[in-house]
Amino acid sequence: SNTLRIAVLPGDGIGTEVTQATLAVLEPLAKRHNLGLDFEHLRAGAFCYRDTGTAMSEETFEKAAKADAILLGAMGWPEIRTTDGTEIAPQLDLRFRLNLYAGVRPFRALPGVPVALADPRARDIDLVIVRESTEGLFFSRDRGTVTHDMAEETLRITRPVTEKLARFSFRLAQQRAARRGRKGTVTLVDKANVFRAFAFMRGIFNEVATEFPDVAHGAHYVDAMALDLVRKPWAFDVLPTENMFGDILSDLGAGLVGGMGFAPSADIGDTHAVFQPAHGTAPDIAGKGLANPTATILSAAMMLDWLAGKGAGQAYADAAAELDAAVDRAFADGLRTPDIGGSDGTAAAARAVAARIGG
C-alpha cells in the first residue's frame, strides 16, 4: 500500500511524553497491519515560541498541512504568554487555518477505570461531543478589544459552518448506530432561549435534520445539558455544540470517565484532521514519566479510522479497532496509571497496550 505521511507535533510538557509513548505503540501495530506510515516530527508550541519567537513557523504549518494527518501532543505553558496575557496555543491556529470545524470528543468508560458517578449506569456512558472548533466565541481569539474600563469579544455563528457541523454529527450518529446496532440520536446543545445567534443555529440544525430521517434529533440548553451530563450521561449519543460550550462540556465529560487522561479527540475538516489528547501540557508532572498516554493512543486510533474513511484501506480500520481493543484489554487486565491512583507510568502503559496488539 501507499505510504501515508503523518506530521507529528509533540508540543510542550507531557505532550512530548505521551506522543513518544503513542509512537511506540503505533510501530508494532503498523508492522502487523502493513500500514505504510511515515512520521515527520515538527516543532511547535510554547517553548518553540520562547526560543524562536514564533509558536509554529510557516514552514512547519505548510508541512503539517501537506501531511495526510497530524498527530499532536499538547501545547502551551503557563509562564510563556503573548503580550496580551493569553497563552501560546498553535493547536488553535491549526483548527482555524485548516478549517477543522468538527472537534470530535468521544467519552466511554474503559473496563476497570473508575467512573465518577455513583449510579451503576455510568459504566454505559458512550457519547461524543462534537465541538465546533473554528468559530463561536473562539472566532474572537486575537480579536478581543480592551480599553482601560471595558473588554469585548464577539461570538460568531455562520450558516455554512453550522450546516457542516450538523451534517457531520448526523453522519457520525449513523456510523455509530450501525456499529452499536441501535438508532442514533443527535442532540444540539445551545442557548437558544436567550440568544438570537443560538436560535439561528438551532434553526439551521433543524433544517439539516430533515435530511436524516433515520436519526433521532433534539436540542438541549447548555445549562440543562451540564446538569444532565451529571444526572444521566448514559442517555446521550452525539452532541454537537458551539466552540466554547464544547470546550467546557468536554472537560466535564472527561471527568465522568476517569479524567483527561482518557479523553481522546480529533479536529476534523473536509480535507485535514488533527488528532490529539484533550488534555494540556500538565506542568506539574511534566518530565516525570507519569503522564497517562491513553488519550493520545486512543486519538491515534481515531486517526487510523479517519484515514481508512479517506480511502487508506481496510487495514487502517482494522488496526484502529485492534488498537481500541488493546487499550480496553490492558485496563481490563489491571493497567493502572497514576492519574487513577495506579503506579504504571507513561512507558509502562505504552508497553501494556503494545503487548496486547493482535492478542
Add this chain to the structure above:
Amino acid sequence: SNTLRIAVLPGDGIGTEVTQATLAVLEPLAKRHNLGLDFEHLRAGAFCYRDTGTAMSEETFEKAAKADAILLGAMGWPEIRTTDGTEIAPQLDLRFRLNLYAGVRPFRALPGVPVALADPRARDIDLVIVRESTEGLFFSRDRGTVTHDMAEETLRITRPVTEKLARFSFRLAQQRAARRGRKGTVTLVDKANVFRAFAFMRGIFNEVATEFPDVAHGAHYVDAMALDLVRKPWAFDVLPTENMFGDILSDLGAGLVGGMGFAPSADIGDTHAVFQPAHGTAPDIAGKGLANPTATILSAAMMLDWLAGKGAGQAYADAAAELDAAVDRAFADGLRTPDIGGSDGTAAAARAVAARIGG
C-alpha cells in the same frame, strides 16, 4: 419592628406551586420570629406575555423595584416565545435593570439527599458560585445581530462590575470563613488563556484580591473547573465567574447535590435583590403538585439573611438559620421529594419543613 415589603412574582408553571409552598413555610416562621413581612403578589412571565402582550408591565417593575426584596418562582414557557425565537424571561430583565450583578448560587449536600458522585467526600460539598448576572455574554441579550448567513453576539466585561463582583466574592468568603471556622478561598473562573476579555477580568480580580489578605485566592480556566467540579468539588469555596459560565457551572453544581430542586439562588446588587430557585418552570410536571419546593424555600432563607444584613435586625438572621435547619432536619428525618425518587409532593414537603420550624 417595621414591616418589610416583599414583592412575590410566582411566574409560570411550577413557579406558582413552589412559591405557594414557600409562603406556607414563611408564615409560621414570621409569626415565631415576629418578622413584619408584607407580601405583594405581582404577575409576570410567559403567560402574562401571552395574555397582556408584556412579560412584566412597567407598573409591576416599579412595584418590585420599590419592595424591600423580591421573591420569584420561575418564568418562561417553551411554546411562548418572542419573535426572534428566544424565550420570555423577565427575570433576566430584573437582573439587568436592577443591576443585580452577583448571582449567588450555593451548593451543599443536604442530609439524606443522594449525591451524584461515588466519592464519599461528595457529601462535604459546600461551595458557592457567584455568577456575574448583568453583563458577560448576556450583555448581548436582545442585541444579537442575525443575517441570512451569520449571527453575532457580544460578550462584554467592564471594570466597575468586575470590581464589584470580586469584592462581593471576597466578602462572602470572609463571612463563610467566620461561619465555618476556616480560611476562605476565592477562585475566579475564566478563560484567560484564550480571550483578552478574560485576561482583563483576571487582572482586575488580582488587583481586588490585594484588599483581602485574609482570603486565599486563585484562578481556574472554565474547562478545567468543569472537570474539577466532577473530580473534587469539595475542594472549592467561592467561585466568581462570567454570566454564561456561571449559568453552565451552576447547573452542573446542582447536579452534584441532587438536582435543580436543591439549588437556591439570589441575584444581589448594591440596593436590590431577587431570590429564586435556579430551576425553570418544568412544563412536564407543572400543575401536578410534584415540584420540589426546597430550592425556593432555601432561597427565601437567603432572602431573610440578606434582609438582616441590610439592617432588618437579628430576628431575620435567626429566622434564616432556623429555616435552613428545618429543611436539613426534614430531609434527615426522611422527607423524599419525587425528583429524588420519593413520593412527597410540593405541599407535603412544605408541611414537613414547616413542622420543624423551631423544633
